[in-house]
Amino acid sequence: MRVAFLGLGRIGIPMATHVARSEHELTVWNRSPGKAAELVSLGATEASSVADAVTGADLVVLMLFGPDAVREVLPEVISHAAGALVVDATTNGPAAAREFASSCREAGLRYVDAPVAGSIKPATDGTLGVFVGGSVEDYEQARPVLELWGDPDRVLRVGDVGSASALKLCVNQGLGVMAAGVGESLRLGRDLGLERELLLTVLSQTAYGWFLNQKLPMLQSDDYSGTTFSVDLMAKDLDLAVRAAGTDLEVTRAAYDQARRTLAAGHSGEDYAAIAGHIADEGEAGS
Ligand SMILES: NC(=O)c1ccc[n+]([C@@H]2O[C@H](COP(=O)([O-])OP(=O)(O)OC[C@H]3O[C@@H](n4cnc5c(N)ncnc54)[C@H](OP(=O)(O)O)[C@@H]3O)[C@@H](O)[C@H]2O)c1
Structure with missing residues (x-):
């Protein structure tokens, strides 16, 4: 062809x-x-x-x-x-x-x-x-x-046409929510006085394992420049998911807001793991 x-x-x-x-x-x-x-x-x-x-x-x-x-x-x-x-x-x-x-x-x-x-x-x-x-x-x-x-x-x-795109949005909605969830788990641990490294090790053994096994080096180094899937794309997909749903997806909308805040904080072009990193560091002295 x-x-x-x-x-x-x-x-x-x-x-x-x-x-x-x-x-x-x-x-x-x-x-x-x-x-x-x-x-x-x-x-x-x-x-x-x-x-x-x-x-x-x-x-x-x-x-x-x-x-x-x-x-x-x-x-x-x-x-x-x-x-x-x-x-x-x-x-x-x-x-x-x-x-x-x-x-x-x-x-x-x-x-x-x-x-x-x-x-x-x-x-x-x-x-x-x-x-x-x-x-x-x-x-x-x-x-x-x-x-x-x-x-x-x-x-x-x-x-039929559209069904594949619907399925794909469900997949990425899950990934976006997971990135935001990891960020909040890290922030919660920080607020409770736990070391980031200990948190990352133990969270990697939980349901977050799939995400953290790929993104651990980025979250350890706070360097998200080795982009595979950008924050920009994740923000686009979370926005599409929120708009596509017939009901209010409150958690997805919150993840979308976090993706936008991550972009506004200067992470455009970086990997979407920056969403987790940005949330984890928010509110920290100097961030
Ligand atoms: N990266 C992944 O891991 C991954 C996984 C699954 C699905 N996807 C999906 O695959 C698609 C591409 O992802 P990607 O990672 O390759 O994104 P990317 O690196 O950001 O590339 C985006 C592409 O779209 C082009 N483009 C953007 N706006 C355009 C416009 N107005 N007119 C014409 N071309 C335009 C860009 O051209 P320029 O070079 O000129 O900017 C570039 O070729 C996205 O829909 C993404 O959601 C990506």
């Missing part, structure tokens, strides 16, 4: 790299140029516009920041990729996914939402979880490409 891959961010690059190494023909585009050198060295073509990237493509992959970015890029895709299947791997939320599917359908394109679960390491290893929302036919067409970055046993069609 001729594949156009739009969005070479932290996770887009390792995902596109699998396509570049496959038998498919790959053209890539990113809003800011200069990210495609390694992909080009693997045989990909770098396009200087969305129109150039998608013209003649059978499959157009979107891996952008969020729904606002997709809203900016999709009209050009629709204008230049007649008949193509749009595989939107961006975490957008279900309402936006249905909106994008409808815009595509009206113009004779097809659309599946195909957000991923996992981060840079599974993306590099080709073992991401992939949730797919769309028709069985479109899922079957996309599957050979999705299995390049996804674990074949975890590339799952979960329902």
Whole structure:
């Protein structure tokens, strides 16, 4: 297939790299140029516009920041990729996914939402979880490409367009709440006079273990620059979750507020573990 891959961010690059190494023909585009050198060295073509990237493509992959970015890029895709299947791997939320599917359908394109679960390491290893929302036919067409970055046993069609995005929001809502919860556990311990290191060791053996086993060095050093998933993305996803729910998700809203405060405190671009660190340190002398 001729594949156009739009969005070479932290996770887009390792995902596109699998396509570049496959038998498919790959053209890539990113809003800011200069990210495609390694992909080009693997045989990909770098396009200087969305129109150039998608013209003649059978499959157009979107891996952008969020729904606002997709809203900016999709009209050009629709204008230049007649008949193509749009595989939107961006975490957008279900309402936006249905909106994008409808815009595509009206113009004779097809659309599946195909957000991923996992981060840079599974993306590099080709073992991401992939949730797919769309028709069985479109899922079957996309599957050979999705299995390049996804674990074949975890590339799952979960329902119609929007269902995959709904599932993905539930996953990230949990992660965001967990980051905020770890931060408050650390703050509580600090207020009760406990050492941070002891707290981290013992909390790592609790239900927070999954998170802390990945983020422990960041919380020990208070250095969140080794970003895999940014605070900015987590704030976007918590906001999407709060807006998507039909009821007031008070805990999620509190986690979203904390993510925003973490951004306002200067942690934009850093890993979302900074949410835990920021909460843990808030109120401390000098913070
Ligand atoms: N990182 C992870 O671990 C992870 C895991 C699962 C899912 N996701 C989801 O995957 C998507 C990408 O994540 P990421 O970590 O790669 O994010 P990222 O590093 O922040 O990259 C965002 C990408 O979106 C592009 N972009 C942003 N605004 C745009 C706009 N208005 N028009 C066109 N392009 C725009 C950026 O282009 P520039 O380079 O020009 O800024 C960049 O290519 C997000 O939806 C995220 O929620 C990420």
